[in-house]
Amino acid sequence: MRHDRPVNASESLLRVATVGGAQGLRGEVRLAVHTDDPETRLAPGTSLQTEPPAAGPLTIADLSHRGKHWYVRFEGVTDRTAAEGTRGVVLLAEPLNDVEEDAWYPHELAGLRAETPDGEHLGEVEGIRHLPAQDVLILREHTGERTLVPFVRAIVPTVDVAGGRVIIDAPLGLLAGSDVPDDEDPEQGEDR
Missing domain, CATH: 2.30.30.240 (PRC-barrel domain)
Incomplete structure (x- = not known):
């Protein structure tokens, strides 16, 4: 299923990443990525809207992938203090025109x-x-x-x-009123 989905029903922008903590001293931050295609969505030069709106737009200056994590530097964010100021900001982008099977907004x-x-x-x-x-x-x-x-x-x-x-093919107990019937005692085993 597609991960980069609109933040809410009234918005047409997609949530592609959330900014995490600063890494190092030169303004780099770690991202929690919400898109299946971070290399395209977060390519250097890409300008992204933000939530909250006052935090952006932010333009990607550099993107790197190390281990299991993605890191970016934003244009104009050149030190650790400025990078920490972007923590928690959600990066938003326009939907792509491609249509995936099993992808819903x-x-x-x-x-x-x-x-x-x-x-x-x-x-x-x-x-x-x-x-x-x-x-x-x-x-x-x-x-x-x-x-x-x-x-x-x-x-x-x-x-x-x-x-x-x-x-919805819910397992027993997931939905209200779908508890184990009273006549079944899970503690009681079979008679031997």
């Missing part, structure tokens, strides 16, 4: 009807949240409860934007 998911594989109504998707381990759908169940549903193919096998629905 939050504004496409919000409002979709959630159903079981058998067609039972579960509720409505309110949006998506990007967590460190994986993305989760925010589901407002028909009972009124909010549930975070892991946005993985095993649990959300179908996203049908054109049809206005998602299929």
Whole structure:
């Protein structure tokens, strides 16, 4: 699934990275990358909008990849103090024109009807949240409860934007009211 997604449904810009801590003394910062193509999205010379808007735009002066991490220097940010001032800033870019299979933006998911594989109504998707381990759908169940549903193919096998629905094949206990029935005692073993 695509990681560089709009920050919220009202925005058309995509979240491509979040600035982390300063590295060294010359203004370099480590990034938490949210895009599948950092070399293109964060290429030197690229100017990016920011969240908060007052922090930018920021232009990439240099990009490097060392070990598992990406690092950048921004034009005009030449020392550690200035680099620390960019910590927590979200870098935003326009969507690419390419269309990936299994790639959806939050504004496409919000409002979709959630159903079981058998067609039972579960509720409505309110949006998506990007967590460190994986993305989760925010589901407002028909009972009124909010549930975070892991946005993985095993649990959300179908996203049908054109049809206005998602299929959620939730494991027992994930959704409200889907607890283990009272007549089943997990402590009790078989009679021998």
